[in-house]
Amino acid sequence: MGSKPFKIRAANDTQKYGVAAQDLNDLIAKGCKVLKVPIKGCKICLQQDGTLINSREFFQALPPLSVLVFLRKGEKWTGDDFGKMILSLLEAPEDPVRKQQLTESLEGMIAKESSPERVHALNLYLQSLPDNIDAETREEDPDWFEGLEKRYKTKSQVMACSAQGRIRGYYSKTKEYVSNLEDPVAKIILKRVLENFRPCLKNNGYHGDYFRRTAKPKKRLCTQAGWFVCHGPYNTKTCQDKHMINPYSSRQKRAVFSTWNLDHRVEKSRTILPSMQQAAVSCPKGKQLNWEYFYELLFTTDNLKLVEISCHKKEAHKGYECDEKKYYTSK
DNA sequence: GTATTGTCACCAGCTCGCTT
């Protein structure tokens, strides 16, 4: 069997080296030598997305000249994601060593190659510098509150209300749909579902935490500093363009953030509501509608993606249907 | 007084059918 060429690098250095290897062990041996990475505890992954190369099959499946990252024991690689890198940079001011590392590798990347992504990354980095992210109250950053009602005292409060408003909108659209139903039986059943939604929404604070940076990490969609990353179009795993924004940083950014959308993967009007209707119409005796399932689809990040406007695809989300197996629960 | 709620006007993108 012949050998296959690769480009390899270490996690902390963007300098790449060429190496050819016959199999996984050969690759580890040669790579570790070139990169001066200790063989013990070393792991290899794809630079692109961090997938670990840990089997012979995987090694054979790799296309020639794949870019691989050699990880020292304990090191991690989450993919060639500039957005994430900048995020860690912005989130780590209290750790000067880490910050220095990140800044250097970022600048190294930008200096060595000037692909659109790198220019984009640089722009993000520069844009992120002169602002007022840390300010939280009206007193600290009055300009941010320009044009907002007097009752708002903090940025987190404003952002939380914004998220709540969006969730409320989904609820009232659902309510409107139900009240327009012809079939009286379906109407009654779905009104009961709405009655179940209410306390649950209230209990969850209408999911205002999605946008509240002061919320618990698991609840919020942003970082502690208020950075949001685009989740990408409904039918992709991630955002190819690495959109990010911090609406807490300035009034302008707050305005731009309002063009970001919470996108229902399984669509509300085209799919969820008609499916609820269908489920109600053909509800078997002794069963009741699984309102929690529909709640998740309508109001939670199980089905909602936060997307920048260009990642908000308006076409019908073909292939994204409700799961009929989850329509009912036993009484 | 603030929090909740519904209403309203608004924007952008897709599809379809009509006109040119």
Add this chain to the structure above:
DNA sequence: AAGCGAGCTGGTGACAATAC
């Protein structure tokens, strides 16, 4: 065939009335 616009979809924020 291309262009236009209505009417649908996906969303948004402002604001006034109501509840607490």
